[in-house]
Amino acid sequence: MHELIASPFLDEYLLVRPGARGGLRLPQAGYEELRTHPTKQTAPTWFSDAVRSQWTDLDVAARPAAEYLLVREPSGWGYSRASWEINLGCNYQCKHCYLGLKVNSGMPLEDKLRCLDIMAQAGVLWLQITGGEPTVDRDFMHAYRYAFALGMMITVSTNGSLLWRENLLALFRQYPPYRVTVSMYGANKHSYDELTQRQGAWDLFIQGMNAARRARLPLRMSVIVTEDNADEEQAMIDLCEGWGLEYNVFTNMTPTIYGGAESLTAQSKEHLRLRKPFSGCNAGHTFFHTDPHGLVSICKIGRDAQISLPTEGIDGLARLGAIADRLMLRTGGCSGCQLSGSCTVCRPLAKHYQEAKAPLSSYCQHGIKKAG
The missing domain is CATH 3.20.20.70 (Aldolase class I)
Structure with a gap:
């Protein structure tokens, strides 16, 4: 099973390691080189050097890339x-x-x-x-x-x-x-x-x-x-x-x-x-x-x-995406609110509070100002 993952991430390309916090940003050309690189061969020298620099306990220079590297394919959907x-x-x-x-x-x-x-x-x-x-x-x-x-x-x-x-x-x-x-x-x-x-x-x-x-x-x-x-x-x-x-x-x-x-x-x-x-x-x-x-x-x-x-x-x-945009619109008790620019909760969460008949002070600036 893989020890490293090279993957698109939004508009970037990342190299990450399961179980580890740190990672590396890859240039697009570097990601594409890894994606098309023969997996039975060792990875490019620049890659093995970068891995050793980031994770000193991991030396991949002499290993076939297929042993440790998974390269994720690009997605046209944009979810990360x-x-x-x-x-x-x-x-x-x-x-x-x-x-x-x-x-x-x-x-x-x-x-x-x-x-x-x-x-x-x-x-x-x-x-x-x-x-x-x-x-x-x-x-x-x-x-x-x-x-x-x-x-x-x-x-x-x-x-x-x-x-x-x-x-x-x-x-x-x-x-x-x-x-x-x-x-x-x-x-x-x-x-x-x-x-x-x-x-x-x-x-x-x-x-x-x-x-x-x-x-x-x-x-x-x-x-x-x-x-x-x-x-x-x-x-x-x-x-x-x-x-x-x-x-x-x-x-x-x-x-x-x-x-x-x-x-x-x-x-x-x-x-x-x-x-x-x-x-x-x-x-x-x-x-x-x-x-x-x-x-x-x-x-x-x-x-x-x-x-x-x-x-x-x-x-x-x-x-x-269209559902998200609709749910974020101010509706119900939040329509026309003059404090919306500094509201502390998103519209879906405010709706839950309203449905639960929660005190305004638990989620809304109007309640907080009144309580103060």
Whole structure:
């Protein structure tokens, strides 16, 4: 299996290494030379020199290119990133979860692999596999290997409860992920089990983290601050720093993807933070989201007007850009807003808050100004 990937990425060409953070920009002429280079021969000298300069532990000068290099073909679709909910099922029942009900349902393996083929054809280089909890899905390992073989740099978003399993660790050793992002729900057993609503969840988390750190997985922590663990924010940060891991802190809860308000009850009002002004994004244009049934939307939040990859194939993506532009228009309660230029949430997220009848102060400048 490949150790390096040369791939188009938007208007650039990249050389990346699974399991590694750094990479190289390739000139178009260099990419084209690699794409047409006989794979049974050694790579050009400039290439092996560049590899050795970037990754000192990797010497490819005397090896046939086919042994270690995968060159991704150009795509006319212009997508570079995607996220995929392999399943909404989860072994936790977290109070704050934006997915709402955790339902174990989805596509058969054949359709999952077909969707991955289409993602690769669309140009996706960076793939986030999420859920629910992705590692509980019966097809996770097979789908992960398949996505890796297609030349994707994979991030797995997980609660970490199963990272102690040897079959998962062996999978990640053989096919290194770009990143494993682990959500953290507390700094002690009581608060962690309370938020996840599962007895023993903390013990599984610590067991998984110990195993993942021993295996030197490329970990990044998502510190989730809620009403249940609000007094432990610094303790959770201290744990991450003690482990020597990167982390991001998330404090603002969002409604469920169905517009439900049940997840908002987990919000710690003291930790509600004013978001930065929304300056636009490329959702639907260079990025898309796929749900467990192969339905594509512009992102995890804006799920209106979904496109079925198993039914429509890659040609269905031609409609996604227009859907994105329509969903970003100010409608409903946001029509004619005089503060829209500095709004802190995108229109699809504002719609979810409105459907959930959330307090304006949780997402809108009008509410924030009034509260102040």
